[in-house]
Amino acid sequence: xxxxxxxxxxxxxxxxxxxxxxxxxxxxxxxxxxxxxxxxxxxxxxxxxxxxxxxxxxxxxxxxxxxxxxxxxxxxxxxxxxxxxxxxxxxxxxxxxxxxxxxxxxxxxxxxxxxxxxxxxxxxxxxxxxxxxxxxxxxxxxxxxxxxxxxxxxxxxxxxxxxxxxxxxxxxxxxxxxxxxxxxxxxxxxxxxxxxxxxxxxxxxxxxxxxxxxxxxxxxxxxxxxxxxxxxxxxxxxxxxxxxxxxxxxxxxxxxxxxxxxxxxxxxxxxxxxxxxxxxxxxxxxxxxxxxxxxxxxxxxxxxxxxxxxxxxxxxxxxxxxxxxxxxxxxxxxxxxxxxxxxxxxxxxxxxxxxxxxxxxxxxxxxxxxxxxxxxxxxxxxxxxxxxxxxxxxxxxxxxxxxxxxxxxxxxxxxxxxxxxxxxxxxxxxxxxxxxxxxxxxxxxxxxxxxxxxxxxxxxxxxxxxxxxxxxxxxxxxxxxxxxxxxxxxxxxxxxxxxxxxxxxxxxxxxxxxxxxxxxxxxxxxxxxxxxxxxxxxxxxxxxxxxxxxxxxxxxxxxxxxxxxxxxxxxxxxxxxxxxxxxxxxxxxxxxxxxxxxxxxxxxxxxxxxxxxxxxxxxxxxxxxxxxxxxxxxxxxxxxxxxxxxxxxxxx
Numbered sequence: 001x002x003x004x005x006x007x008x009x010x011x012x013x014x015x016x017x018x019x020x021x022x023x024x025x026x027x028x029x030x031x032x033x034x035x036x037x038x039x040x041x042x043x044x045x046x047x048x049x050x051x052x053x054x055x056x057x058x059x060x061x062x063x064x065x066x067x068x069x070x071x072x073x074x075x076x077x078x079x080x081x082x083x084x085x086x087x088x089x090x091x092x093x094x095x096x097x098x099x100x101x102x103x104x105x106x107x108x109x110x111x112x113x114x115x116x117x118x119x120x121x122x123x124x125x126x127x128x129x130x131x132x133x134x135x136x137x138x139x140x141x142x143x144x145x146x147x148x149x150x151x152x153x154x155x156x157x158x159x160x161x162x163x164x165x166x167x168x169x170x171x172x173x174x175x176x177x178x179x180x181x182x183x184x185x186x187x188x189x190x191x192x193x194x195x196x197x198x199x200x201x202x203x204x205x206x207x208x209x210x211x212x213x214x215x216x217x218x219x220x221x222x223x224x225x226x227x228x229x230x231x232x233x234x235x236x237x238x239x240x241x242x243x244x245x246x247x248x249x250x251x252x253x254x255x256x257x258x259x260x261x262x263x264x265x266x267x268x269x270x271x272x273x274x275x276x277x278x279x280x281x282x283x284x285x286x287x288x289x290x291x292x293x294x295x296x297x298x299x300x301x302x303x304x305x306x307x308x309x310x311x312x313x314x315x316x317x318x319x320x321x322x323x324x325x326x327x328x329x330x331x332x333x334x335x336x337x338x339x340x341x342x343x344x345x346x347x348x349x350x351x352x353x354x355x356x357x358x359x360x361x362x363x364x365x366x367x368x369x370x371x372x373x374x375x376x377x378x379x380x381x382x383x384x385x386x387x388x389x390x391x392x393x394x395x396x397x398x399x400x401x402x403x404x405x406x407x408x409x410x411x412x413x414x415x416x417x418x419x420x421x422x423x424x425x426x427x428x429x430x431x432x433x434x435x436x437x438x439x440x441x442x443x444x445x446x447x448x449x450x451x452x453x454x455x456x457x458x459x460x461x462x463x464x465x466x467x468x469x470x471x472x473x474x475x476x477x478x479x480x481x482x483x484x485x486x487x488x489x490x491x492x493x494x495x496x497x498x499x500x501x502x503x504x505x506x507x508x509x510x511x512x513x514x515x516x517x518x519x520x521x522x523x524x525x526x527x528x529x530x531x532x533x534x535x536x537x538x539x540x541x542x543x544x545x546x547x548x549x550x551x552x553x554x555x556x557x558x559x560x561x562x563x564x565x566x567x568x569x570x571x572x573x574x575x576x577x578x579x580x581x582x583x584x585x586x587x588x589x590x591x592x593x594x595x596x597x598x599x600x601x602x603x604x605x606x607x608x609x610x611x612x613x614x615x616x617x618x619x620x621x622x623x624x625x626x627x628x629x630x631x632x633x634x635x636x637x638x639x640x641x642x643x644x645x646x647x648x649x650x651x652x
């Protein structure tokens with residue numbers, strides 16, 4: 001140690017002696033504040049931090065935060081602070097708990113990774129209310145977060161909260177001034193689809209996002225909203241900006257099989273059509289797609305607790321996809337039937353409310369607030385009047401008569417298509433069509449009969465116990481029937497088809513496949529070890545192929561070759577269901593809007609597939625067949641190479 005040159009000699013001697021005696025040993029300690037600043041905490045995910053430090057006040061479930069109430073929020077919270085992620089979009093239903101989950105993310109940031117925060121709301125009143133009712137109580141209610149308060153009343157205004165180490169700003173979409181001139185690390189855009197656009201400025205979303213530029217890769221942006229339309233807001237982020245979109249897969253509490261919940265599997269008694277009755281009596285239930293077990297709300301909640309997020313295109317679990325592909329922008333889709341706060345009966349009641357009123361406002365409510373999907377104005381080119389214009393003067397059940405005076409038959413074969421509805425023998429029914437197909441490549445066809453059969457015996461009587469005649473008394477029977485077997489009463493359909501083998505096939509629709517029709521052998525009834533007597537063949541149908549064909553046929557004028565004819569008594573219900581679906585250019589697929597029945601459309605698709613399976617367009621008319629057989633007699637066929645006709649032969 002170097003001493004000052006002007007130090008008094010006696011003092012110099014004493015200092016040197018003290019230094020020599022201490023032999024260079026020095027002791028010191030950090031103050032409490034220094035220790036708090038330099039303490040290195042054990043890393044933990046947001047979901048774990050929330051259960052330890054978050055106290056929820058403004059909620060139907062107040063008290064300490066529990067991840068088990070909203071299990072799907074765990075993945076959203078933890079993914080928000082993955083090192084690769086920058087923007088997080090959540091397309092959600094109301095009453096899902098996601099807003100509170102994002103408050104958890106901000107609380108975690110206050111405690112563990114501080115930086116300026118900005119919440120953006122649709123309007124000023126909503127911003128002030130959220131500051132008072134949610135954000136300030138979140139900080140004051142948590143013992144950990146409360147230590148960061150300054151203690152000054154001036155630092156807790158309704159539009160700015162000053163903590164000891166960071167500010168929290170509140171803004172709204174209608175005020176560009178509130179959205180500018182602030183460097184922001186954490187940005188929360190709440191109810192994005194309700195923002196008010198300014199004619200003079202860029203969109204509120206764009207203005208707010210520019211505030212995060214200086215924080216670069218350390219910034220985080222959350223976009224939360226119930227969807228409204230496709231072209232804007234949260235759905236635009238999900239479809240155009242998000243590099244990965246995740247769906248929540250649940251696990252059945254009975255069979256432990258993983259599945260993606262859909263509205264189509266929510267059931268309620270078919271004889272109950274009053275939405276208030278379904279809601280008050282809690283009649284809705286969910287049917288597992290694997291074991292067929294029935295879930296009530298408690299089972300649904302258990303299934304959700306056992307679930308996980310999977311990426312829509314790769315199928316990878318959330319963390320595995322983030323670690324492997326490292327997307328910067330990610331999206332989560334959350335419909336209402338996953339929420340602990342929304343009963344299955346409430347979802348069903350919303351659908352029934354629209355089904356009863358046919359009011360487009362009710363349909364928008366169901367799409368936006370329960371399916372968490374945007375409202376689409378469906379354009380239908382094939383309106384009901386155009387369908388009914390295809391009717392001729394034949395009564396129901398009558399087959400077109402022969403061609404000309406020589407009795408040449410007009411009809412080659414009768415084919416049926418059946419759509420299965422209901423979940424058991426007592427509540428189910430069958431929609432069917434019977435269609436007559438003519439000879440030749442034109443594929444001209446005539447509707448003979450359509451309707452509903454209540455039971456399998458009644459269906460068998462309609463298909464094979466009945467004889468259909470033309471005006472000259474010639475008799476015809478159904479040559480082949482195809483029946484939908486997926487989603488409803490699969491075991492019963494298989495048993496029915498096995499009992500009528502050679503006359504009917506069970507079918508499974510595929511949106512796309514290599515060939516229009518493919519066959520798959522079946523040995524056991526689904527979900528059991530019980531053998532199907534003699535086995536069965538499942539006919540897999542490329543529905544896009546045949547729906548395109550059906551749409552083309554509906555555009556042919558009745559007087560032109562290849563027309564698609566209806567009988568004189570065709571019901572309006574048939575016409576309505578034939579215009580239910582539309583072709584979505586973006587998805588490159590046929591889509592049926594929620595709440596619209598399309599049973600007869602599906603039946604006609606199966607009837608076309610049945611005619612294709614028979615190869616009717618390649619059959620020879622009787623006169624042509626006779627000529628071909630006569631010519632063949634002059635050249636004996638070798639038995640070794642003789643053709644063996646299929647079970648459906650050639651012409652009848």
